Amino acid sequence: MVGVPPERLNGDRRAFPMSSKILVQHGPAAAAVPLVLDSPHSGRDFPADFDAAVSEFELREGEDCFVDELYLPAAELGVPLLAALFPRTYLDPNRHQGDIDLELMEGGHWPHEHVPSGKSRIGKALVWRTLDDGRPIYSRRLAVAEVVARIERCHAPYHARLRRLLDDTHRRFGVVYHLNCHSMPAVGGKQGEGAEGRPRAEFVLGDRDGTTCDPAFTEFVRATLAAMGYEVAVNDPYKGVELVRAYSDPRRRRHSLQLEINKKLYMDEASRTRHAGFDSLQANLSRLVEAINDYIVQELGRD
Numbered sequence: 001m002v003g004v005p006p007e008r009l010n011g012d013r014r015a016f017p018m019s020s021k022i023l024v025q026h027g028p029a030a031a032a033v034p035l036v037l038d039s040p041h042s043g044r045d046f047p048a049d050f051d052a053a054v055s056e057f058e059l060r061e062g063e064d065c066f067v068d069e070l071y072l073p074a075a076e077l078g079v080p081l082l083a084a085l086f087p088r089t090y091l092d093p094n095r096h097q098g099d100i101d102l103e104l105m106e107g108g109h110w111p112h113e114h115v116p117s118g119k120s121r122i123g124k125a126l127v128w129r130t131l132d133d134g135r136p137i138y139s140r141r142l143a144v145a146e147v148v149a150r151i152e153r154c155h156a157p158y159h160a161r162l163r164r165l166l167d168d169t170h171r172r173f174g175v176v177y178h179l180n181c182h183s184m185p186a187v188g189g190k191q192g193e194g195a196e197g198r199p200r201a202e203f204v205l206g207d208r209d210g211t212t213c214d215p216a217f218t219e220f221v222r223a224t225l226a227a228m229g230y231e232v233a234v235n236d237p238y239k240g241v242e243l244v245r246a247y248s249d250p251r252r253r254r255h256s257l258q259l260e261i262n263k264k265l266y267m268d269e270a271s272r273t274r275h276a277g278f279d280s281l282q283a284n285l286s287r288l289v290e291a292i293n294d295y296i297v298q299e300l301g302r303d
Protein backbone atom coordinates (compact mmCIF):
# COMPACT_ATOMS: atom_id res chain seq x y z
CA MET A 1 0.00 0.00 0.00
CA VAL A 2 0.60 2.92 -0.75
CA GLY A 3 -1.10 5.89 0.60
CA VAL A 4 -4.37 6.04 2.39
CA PRO A 5 -7.06 6.00 -0.29
CA PRO A 6 -9.61 8.72 0.51
CA GLU A 7 -12.55 6.86 -1.01
CA ARG A 8 -11.98 3.77 1.10
CA LEU A 9 -11.52 5.75 4.26
CA ASN A 10 -14.53 7.94 3.82
CA GLY A 11 -17.10 5.73 2.20
CA ASP A 12 -19.55 7.48 -0.05
CA ARG A 13 -18.23 10.96 -0.69
CA ARG A 14 -21.74 12.16 -1.52
CA ALA A 15 -22.79 11.45 2.05
CA PHE A 16 -20.81 14.38 3.50
CA PRO A 17 -23.04 16.97 5.14
CA MET A 18 -22.84 20.55 3.88
CA SER A 19 -21.30 21.59 7.15
CA SER A 20 -19.35 19.70 9.78
CA LYS A 21 -16.56 20.42 12.23
CA ILE A 22 -14.09 19.62 9.46
CA LEU A 23 -15.20 21.85 6.63
CA VAL A 24 -17.96 24.17 5.54
CA GLN A 25 -19.14 25.13 2.10
CA HIS A 26 -20.49 28.67 1.72
CA GLY A 27 -22.47 29.94 -1.22
CA PRO A 28 -24.37 27.79 -3.67
CA ALA A 29 -24.03 24.00 -3.90
CA ALA A 30 -23.29 24.40 -7.61
CA ALA A 31 -21.37 27.24 -9.24
CA ALA A 32 -23.35 29.78 -11.30
CA VAL A 33 -20.21 30.43 -13.33
CA PRO A 34 -17.31 27.97 -13.48
CA LEU A 35 -15.43 29.47 -10.54
CA VAL A 36 -14.68 27.75 -7.22
CA LEU A 37 -12.90 29.24 -4.17
CA ASP A 38 -11.27 27.41 -1.31
CA SER A 39 -9.70 28.57 1.96
CA PRO A 40 -7.71 25.66 3.42
CA HIS A 41 -5.91 27.50 6.23
CA SER A 42 -8.51 29.66 8.01
CA GLY A 43 -9.80 26.96 10.40
CA ARG A 44 -9.43 27.32 14.14
CA ASP A 45 -11.54 24.54 15.60
CA PHE A 46 -8.84 22.87 17.72
CA PRO A 47 -9.25 19.08 18.02
CA ALA A 48 -9.06 17.70 21.56
CA ASP A 49 -6.30 15.25 20.59
CA PHE A 50 -3.87 17.88 19.26
CA ASP A 51 -1.65 17.46 22.37
CA ALA A 52 0.83 20.17 21.36
CA ALA A 53 3.47 21.68 23.64
CA VAL A 54 2.72 25.28 22.62
CA SER A 55 -0.43 27.35 23.15
CA GLU A 56 -3.41 27.59 20.79
CA PHE A 57 -2.49 31.24 20.24
CA GLU A 58 0.97 30.18 19.08
CA LEU A 59 -0.47 27.41 16.90
CA ARG A 60 -2.62 30.03 15.16
CA GLU A 61 0.61 31.44 13.70
CA GLY A 62 0.02 29.02 10.84
CA GLU A 63 -3.52 30.26 10.29
CA ASP A 64 -4.59 32.38 7.33
CA CYS A 65 -6.79 34.37 9.73
CA PHE A 66 -10.22 35.49 8.48
CA VAL A 67 -9.53 34.52 4.86
CA ASP A 68 -12.84 32.65 4.68
CA GLU A 69 -14.65 35.75 5.97
CA LEU A 70 -12.85 38.01 3.52
CA TYR A 71 -14.34 36.06 0.62
CA LEU A 72 -17.86 35.54 2.03
CA PRO A 73 -19.37 38.37 -0.05
CA ALA A 74 -17.94 36.61 -3.11
CA ALA A 75 -19.87 33.49 -2.11
CA GLU A 76 -22.99 35.64 -2.05
CA LEU A 77 -22.32 36.40 -5.72
CA GLY A 78 -22.95 32.74 -6.52
CA VAL A 79 -19.45 31.29 -6.10
CA PRO A 80 -18.97 28.18 -3.93
CA LEU A 81 -16.40 28.77 -1.15
CA LEU A 82 -15.02 25.72 0.62
CA ALA A 83 -13.33 26.41 3.97
CA ALA A 84 -11.46 24.09 6.33
CA LEU A 85 -12.46 24.37 10.00
CA PHE A 86 -9.54 22.41 11.45
CA PRO A 87 -6.27 24.28 12.14
CA ARG A 88 -3.53 24.17 9.57
CA THR A 89 -0.92 23.28 12.18
CA TYR A 90 -2.94 20.12 13.05
CA LEU A 91 -2.95 19.01 9.43
CA ASP A 92 -2.13 21.08 6.37
CA PRO A 93 -4.52 20.17 3.51
CA ASN A 94 -2.22 22.02 1.12
CA ARG A 95 0.16 19.07 1.24
CA HIS A 96 0.14 15.64 -0.35
CA GLN A 97 -1.12 13.11 2.19
CA GLY A 98 2.21 11.30 1.88
CA ASP A 99 4.25 14.42 2.69
CA ILE A 100 5.29 13.08 6.09
CA ASP A 101 8.04 14.65 8.19
CA LEU A 102 9.92 11.57 9.44
CA GLU A 103 11.59 13.63 12.18
CA LEU A 104 8.16 13.95 13.79
CA MET A 105 7.30 10.24 13.63
CA GLU A 106 7.92 7.65 16.32
CA GLY A 107 10.97 5.68 15.23
CA GLY A 108 11.42 8.02 12.25
CA HIS A 109 9.17 5.63 10.36
CA TRP A 110 6.14 5.94 8.03
CA PRO A 111 4.81 2.66 6.58
CA HIS A 112 2.56 4.17 3.90
CA GLU A 113 3.36 6.02 0.70
CA HIS A 114 6.02 8.68 1.40
CA VAL A 115 5.97 11.69 -0.89
CA PRO A 116 8.35 14.26 0.63
CA SER A 117 7.98 17.76 -0.84
CA GLY A 118 10.97 19.28 0.89
CA LYS A 119 8.70 21.22 3.29
CA SER A 120 10.00 19.07 6.17
CA ARG A 121 13.13 21.22 5.86
CA ILE A 122 11.16 24.15 7.32
CA GLY A 123 9.03 21.97 9.63
CA LYS A 124 5.92 22.44 7.47
CA ALA A 125 5.05 19.12 5.90
CA LEU A 126 1.56 17.55 6.22
CA VAL A 127 1.72 17.81 10.02
CA TRP A 128 3.79 20.77 11.14
CA ARG A 129 6.80 20.10 13.38
CA THR A 130 7.92 23.67 14.20
CA LEU A 131 6.67 27.24 14.44
CA ASP A 132 8.10 29.95 12.20
CA ASP A 133 10.83 30.77 14.74
CA GLY A 134 11.95 27.14 14.75
CA ARG A 135 10.48 26.17 18.14
CA PRO A 136 9.09 22.61 18.21
CA ILE A 137 5.28 22.28 18.30
CA TYR A 138 5.38 18.95 20.19
CA SER A 139 7.38 17.62 23.10
CA ARG A 140 6.82 14.13 21.73
CA ARG A 141 6.84 12.17 18.49
CA LEU A 142 3.61 11.16 16.76
CA ALA A 143 2.37 7.59 16.31
CA VAL A 144 1.55 6.36 12.81
CA ALA A 145 -2.08 5.70 13.84
CA GLU A 146 -2.43 9.27 15.06
CA VAL A 147 -1.29 10.76 11.75
CA VAL A 148 -3.42 8.30 9.76
CA ALA A 149 -6.44 9.41 11.85
CA ARG A 150 -5.73 13.06 11.00
CA ILE A 151 -5.54 12.19 7.30
CA GLU A 152 -8.85 10.30 7.46
CA ARG A 153 -10.64 12.95 9.50
CA CYS A 154 -9.32 16.11 7.79
CA HIS A 155 -7.29 15.64 4.62
CA ALA A 156 -9.44 13.07 2.87
CA PRO A 157 -12.82 14.84 3.23
CA TYR A 158 -11.36 18.25 2.35
CA HIS A 159 -9.78 16.93 -0.83
CA ALA A 160 -12.83 14.84 -1.70
CA ARG A 161 -15.14 17.84 -1.41
CA LEU A 162 -12.86 20.16 -3.38
CA ARG A 163 -12.29 17.57 -6.09
CA ARG A 164 -16.03 16.96 -6.39
CA LEU A 165 -16.76 20.69 -6.66
CA LEU A 166 -14.13 21.13 -9.37
CA ASP A 167 -15.13 17.96 -11.24
CA ASP A 168 -18.85 18.77 -11.19
CA THR A 169 -18.22 22.34 -12.35
CA HIS A 170 -15.89 21.17 -15.13
CA ARG A 171 -18.45 18.61 -16.25
CA ARG A 172 -21.21 21.24 -16.48
CA PHE A 173 -19.23 24.00 -18.18
CA GLY A 174 -16.32 22.23 -19.89
CA VAL A 175 -13.99 24.51 -17.94
CA VAL A 176 -13.30 25.38 -14.30
CA TYR A 177 -11.34 28.16 -12.61
CA HIS A 178 -10.19 27.58 -9.04
CA LEU A 179 -8.92 30.32 -6.71
CA ASN A 180 -6.97 28.83 -3.81
CA CYS A 181 -7.16 31.54 -1.13
CA HIS A 182 -4.47 32.26 1.47
CA SER A 183 -2.82 35.01 3.47
CA MET A 184 0.83 35.47 4.44
CA PRO A 185 2.89 37.23 7.10
CA ALA A 186 4.04 40.70 6.07
CA VAL A 187 7.69 39.73 6.51
CA GLY A 188 9.48 36.41 5.97
CA GLY A 189 10.15 34.46 9.21
CA LYS A 190 13.14 32.34 10.18
CA GLN A 191 11.45 29.26 8.78
CA GLY A 192 9.03 30.88 6.34
CA GLU A 193 9.18 30.92 2.56
CA GLY A 194 11.69 33.36 1.09
CA ALA A 195 14.45 35.12 2.97
CA GLU A 196 14.08 35.95 6.67
CA GLY A 197 13.18 39.58 7.24
CA ARG A 198 12.26 40.23 3.62
CA PRO A 199 8.97 42.15 3.25
CA ARG A 200 6.34 40.49 1.03
CA ALA A 201 4.34 42.14 -1.74
CA GLU A 202 0.69 42.97 -0.96
CA PHE A 203 -0.48 40.05 -3.09
CA VAL A 204 1.44 37.03 -4.34
CA LEU A 205 -0.06 34.93 -7.13
CA GLY A 206 1.17 31.37 -7.54
CA ASP A 207 0.67 29.19 -10.61
CA ARG A 208 3.73 27.00 -10.10
CA ASP A 209 5.62 28.86 -12.79
CA GLY A 210 2.81 28.82 -15.33
CA THR A 211 1.87 25.15 -14.97
CA THR A 212 -1.45 25.20 -13.04
CA CYS A 213 -3.50 27.66 -15.10
CA ASP A 214 -3.56 29.57 -18.35
CA PRO A 215 -0.87 32.29 -17.96
CA ALA A 216 -3.43 34.74 -19.38
CA PHE A 217 -5.61 34.13 -16.30
CA THR A 218 -2.71 34.81 -13.92
CA GLU A 219 -1.98 37.99 -15.86
CA PHE A 220 -5.65 39.04 -15.73
CA VAL A 221 -5.77 38.66 -11.93
CA ARG A 222 -2.41 40.43 -11.56
CA ALA A 223 -3.50 43.35 -13.73
CA THR A 224 -6.89 43.64 -11.97
CA LEU A 225 -5.22 43.85 -8.54
CA ALA A 226 -2.52 46.21 -9.83
CA ALA A 227 -5.24 48.50 -11.23
CA MET A 228 -6.67 48.69 -7.70
CA GLY A 229 -3.29 50.03 -6.58
CA TYR A 230 -1.84 46.86 -5.04
CA GLU A 231 1.75 45.70 -5.33
CA VAL A 232 1.52 42.19 -6.84
CA ALA A 233 4.24 39.56 -7.17
CA VAL A 234 3.95 36.33 -9.15
CA ASN A 235 5.49 33.04 -7.97
CA ASP A 236 7.78 34.92 -5.54
CA PRO A 237 8.20 33.63 -2.88
CA TYR A 238 5.02 31.52 -3.05
CA LYS A 239 4.54 29.41 -6.19
CA GLY A 240 1.54 27.41 -4.99
CA VAL A 241 1.59 23.96 -3.46
CA GLU A 242 -0.60 20.83 -3.44
CA LEU A 243 -4.10 22.25 -3.83
CA VAL A 244 -3.29 24.10 -7.06
CA ARG A 245 -1.20 21.19 -8.31
CA ALA A 246 -3.51 18.26 -7.57
CA TYR A 247 -6.59 19.05 -9.66
CA SER A 248 -5.32 21.48 -12.29
CA ASP A 249 -4.72 20.60 -15.92
CA PRO A 250 -4.75 23.74 -18.08
CA ARG A 251 -4.78 21.73 -21.34
CA ARG A 252 -8.09 20.24 -20.19
CA ARG A 253 -9.28 23.70 -19.13
CA ARG A 254 -8.88 23.07 -15.42
CA HIS A 255 -7.22 26.22 -14.04
CA SER A 256 -5.99 26.67 -10.46
CA LEU A 257 -4.35 29.82 -9.11
CA GLN A 258 -3.07 30.46 -5.59
CA LEU A 259 -3.71 33.93 -4.18
CA GLU A 260 -1.77 35.09 -1.10
CA ILE A 261 -2.88 38.28 0.67
CA ASN A 262 -0.43 40.17 2.86
CA LYS A 263 -1.86 40.09 6.40
CA LYS A 264 -0.85 43.73 6.95
CA LEU A 265 -3.69 44.75 4.62
CA TYR A 266 -6.42 43.58 7.02
CA MET A 267 -5.12 42.46 10.42
CA ASP A 268 -2.70 43.04 13.25
CA GLU A 269 -0.46 39.98 13.23
CA ALA A 270 0.69 40.34 16.84
CA SER A 271 -2.82 40.28 18.35
CA ARG A 272 -4.40 38.27 15.50
CA THR A 273 -7.24 40.77 15.24
CA ARG A 274 -8.61 42.47 12.16
CA HIS A 275 -7.93 46.19 11.72
CA ALA A 276 -9.68 49.02 9.90
CA GLY A 277 -8.37 47.84 6.51
CA PHE A 278 -10.50 44.69 6.61
CA ASP A 279 -13.66 46.20 5.08
CA SER A 280 -11.98 47.91 2.14
CA LEU A 281 -9.96 44.78 1.33
CA GLN A 282 -13.12 42.68 1.51
CA ALA A 283 -14.85 45.09 -0.89
CA ASN A 284 -11.90 44.93 -3.29
CA LEU A 285 -11.90 41.11 -3.21
CA SER A 286 -15.57 41.19 -4.19
CA ARG A 287 -14.66 43.48 -7.09
CA LEU A 288 -11.89 41.04 -8.02
CA VAL A 289 -14.26 38.06 -8.00
CA GLU A 290 -16.81 40.02 -10.08
CA ALA A 291 -14.06 40.87 -12.57
CA ILE A 292 -13.02 37.20 -12.73
CA ASN A 293 -16.67 36.23 -13.30
CA ASP A 294 -16.81 38.64 -16.25
CA TYR A 295 -13.50 37.28 -17.58
CA ILE A 296 -14.86 33.72 -17.44
CA VAL A 297 -18.17 34.65 -19.08
CA GLN A 298 -16.17 36.26 -21.92
CA GLU A 299 -14.03 33.12 -22.22
CA LEU A 300 -17.18 30.98 -22.43
CA GLY A 301 -18.56 33.31 -25.11
CA ARG A 302 -15.52 32.56 -27.30
CA ASP A 303 -16.40 28.85 -27.47
Ligand SMILES: [Zn+2]
Pocket residue numbers: 041064181182183
Ligand atom coordinates in the same frame (compact mmCIF):
# COMPACT_ATOMS: atom_id res chain seq x y z
ZN1 LIG B 1 -2.33 29.42 3.46
